[in-house]
Amino acid sequence: MVDLSGRELSTEIVESCRLGDRDAFRALYDLYKDRVYSISLHFFHGDPAVASDVTQQVFLKLMTSIRQFRGDAEFSTWLYRLVVNACMDAARSRKTQSAISDPSRMEAFPAPGSQEEDYVRAQMANSVRAAVSALPPKFRIAVLLRYFDDLSYEQMAQALHCSVGTVASRLSRGHKILAERLKGAAGIKG
Amino acid sequence: MLTRFTRHISRQLAAHLDGQLVQPQAQQAEMHLRECARCRTEREQVRRGMQIIEHLSLVEAPAALWPSIEAAIQENRSRQAPTVLLWRWAVAATLLLALAGAAYWRFAHPSGTRWEVVRLAGSPSGGGKPIRGAGRIGAGEWIETDATSRATVKVGEIGSVEIAPGTRVRVVTARPGEHRLALARGEIRAKISAPPKLFFVDTAAGTAVDLGCEYALSTDERGFGLLRVTKGWVSFQWGGMESLVPAGASCRTRPQSAPGIPYFEDAPESLKQALESFGFEKSGGDALGVILSESRVRDTLTLWHLLSRVDAADRGRVFDRIAALTPVPAGVSREQALKLDPQTLDRWREELAWTW
Numbered sequence: 001m002v003d004l005s006g007r008e009l010s011t012e013i014v015e016s017c018r019l020g021d022r023d024a025f026r027a028l029y030d031l032y033k034d035r036v037y038s039i040s041l042h043f044f045h046g047d048p049a050v051a052s053d054v055t056q057q058v059f060l061k062l063m064t065s066i067r068q069f070r071g072d073a074e075f076s077t078w079l080y081r082l083v084v085n086a087c088m089d090a091a092r093s094r095k096t097q098s099a100i101s102d103p104s105r106m107e108a109f110p111a112p113g114s115q116e117e118d119y120v121r122a123q124m125a126n127s128v129r130a131a132v133s134a135l136p137p138k139f140r141i142a143v144l145l146r147y148f149d150d151l152s153y154e155q156m157a158q159a160l161h162c163s164v165g166t167v168a169s170r171l172s173r174g175h176k177i178l179a180e181r182l183k184g185a186a187g188i189k190g
Numbered sequence: 191m192l193t194r195f196t197r198h199i200s201r202q203l204a205a206h207l208d209g210q211l212v213q214p215q216a217q218q219a220e221m222h223l224r225e226c227a228r229c230r231t232e233r234e235q236v237r238r239g240m241q242i243i244e245h246l247s248l249v250e251a252p253a254a255l256w257p258s259i260e261a262a263i264q265e266n267r268s269r270q271a272p273t274v275l276l277w278r279w280a281v282a283a284t285l286l287l288a289l290a291g292a293a294y295w296r297f298a299h300p301s302g303t304r305w306e307v308v309r310l311a312g313s314p315s316g317g318g319k320p321i322r323g324a325g326r327i328g329a330g331e332w333i334e335t336d337a338t339s340r341a342t343v344k345v346g347e348i349g350s351v352e353i354a355p356g357t358r359v360r361v362v363t364a365r366p367g368e369h370r371l372a373l374a375r376g377e378i379r380a381k382i383s384a385p386p387k388l389f390f391v392d393t394a395a396g397t398a399v400d401l402g403c404e405y406a407l408s409t410d411e412r413g414f415g416l417l418r419v420t421k422g423w424v425s426f427q428w429g430g431m432e433s434l435v436p437a438g439a440s441c442r443t444r445p446q447s448a449p450g451i452p453y454f455e456d457a458p459e460s461l462k463q464a465l466e467s468f469g470f471e472k473s474g475g476d477a478l479g480v481i482l483s484e485s486r487v488r489d490t491l492t493l494w495h496l497l498s499r500v501d502a503a504d505r506g507r508v509f510d511r512i513a514a515l516t517p518v519p520a521g522v523s524r525e526q527a528l529k530l531d532p533q534t535l536d537r538w539r540e541e542l543a544w545t546w
Contacts, residue, residue, distance in 0.1 A: 037251035171204035175239025
């Protein structure tokens with residue numbers, strides 16, 4: 001999973017956001033923006049325009065409705081529920097507009113630090129991104145949620161509007177499909 | 191012992207590797223894995239998949255995103271209060287008046303606060319008085335628009351509702367935990383940014399329950415109307431029955447009857463006509479046949495709702511059509527689905543919803 005050390009959300013930040021504190025909003029945004037953007041980006045086949053749009057929607061919705069967040073669930077669970085809803089809405093809207101996504105056309109967006117000498121590593125990362133992108137949406141979102149934040153299966157179940165058993169099943173199948181698709185791929189460890 | 195050796199644990203392997211299985215399931219999984227080569231192989235595949243995903247990197251969100259979000263927030267705030275200073279003076283100046291009026295307020299409006307109503311066009315009225323510019327309305331009061339009037343209501347802190355021409359709508363409850371309107375006739379367009387089940391609209395045909403969404407709801411005095419969802423989900427409920435309507439879909443409403451079966455607006459016309467005929471005229475067989483044959487994968491939204499609305503004799507046909515369009519997931523059996531087992535139907539809906 002992505003290293004989250006040093007990134008903690010305090011209840012004070014959430015409380016300050018509820019009171020309309022701009023600096024607290026910014027702190028909250030800084031804490032989660034890359035994770036929300038990365039999930040959206042990998043969910044939408046590396047399309048930065050859709051990922052930006054989804055990220056913006058998520059934070060606008062979060063900031064306009066945070067006063068209704070009653071603390072009866074983990075904040076991150078609520079946030080990722082917004083992410084899942086926004087991804088599903090955007091996917092549905094793209095489907096309605098007949099903008100059929102073709103994972104094979106996924107843009108090779110640059111990984112941080114990738115340079116000439118990291119060519120092989122970058123190729124490898126692109127293979128993984130393409131394989132993730134080709135996963136059925138329900139497996140893809142589950143795999144991305146697990147990877148980009150340290151959520152329990154219970155929290156993922158709430159974010160995905162499904163049972164814990166369904167989360168476990170989707171993660172098992174999603175990761176198995178990834179392993180099958182990248183079987184024998186050069187440079188892929190594991 | 192039978193379970194340990196005969197039931198494979200493919201579905202639980204990720205949870206097992208992530209340490210998310212609780213006892214005794216964790217121990218049972220361990221015992222099964224010791225005996226079952228197939229599950230051990232699958233566990234290694236899942237483990238390898240988990241290692242593969244580690245190649246994905248966290249991508250930094252574009253720097254331009256925050257300014258656009260902040261601008262939108264500022265715009266939102268400026269609509270609520272022109273300046274902080276003005277707001278503070280306003281608070282200070284009205285504090286005594288507010289305190290003095292509180293007792294009267296409690297007495298006169300037991301169901302919460304008053305919402306702002308803004309005239310958009312023509313001559314709307316609120317609480318029996320014309321709205322010139324902006325006004326306030328509380329529980330028990332009506333908003334009315336004639337054929338040329340429009341207004342918008344700020345629904346507490348959670349969103350807004352636009353009132354279309356020719357509409358009569360009443361504020362039923364205006365509390366932070368429950369925001370409820372009663373739409374007698376006409377059309378409203380709601381934009382709600384809040385956790386689910388905080389905003390409700392009653393009509394003569396049932397209640398629209400917000401699940402985090404944007405939608406339009408129209409009705410006549412008798413309850414014949416249409417719900418169209420443009421974002422998120424809405425549940426339309428009547429008499430213990432429910433239609434779940436996602437973005438891009440609609441459902442008809444009708445009095446003293448189950449909520450209409452939802453359909454996607456881009457569904458084939460023949461399907462929509464057959465659905466109308468099936469739902470309202472109970473014409474049965476022919477209409478059902480057309481619905482089944484014309485359905486696409488996405489129209490499993492309609493078929494899933496039909497499953498619990500058709501006669502028991504036709505239920506198998508609906509099940510088979512869904513199964514032909516998209517694989518039946520693990521945990522959903524034909525037998526349980528035909529019995530309308532709630533857990534089975536929920537499980538199936540969860541899977542199907544990914545295609546909606």
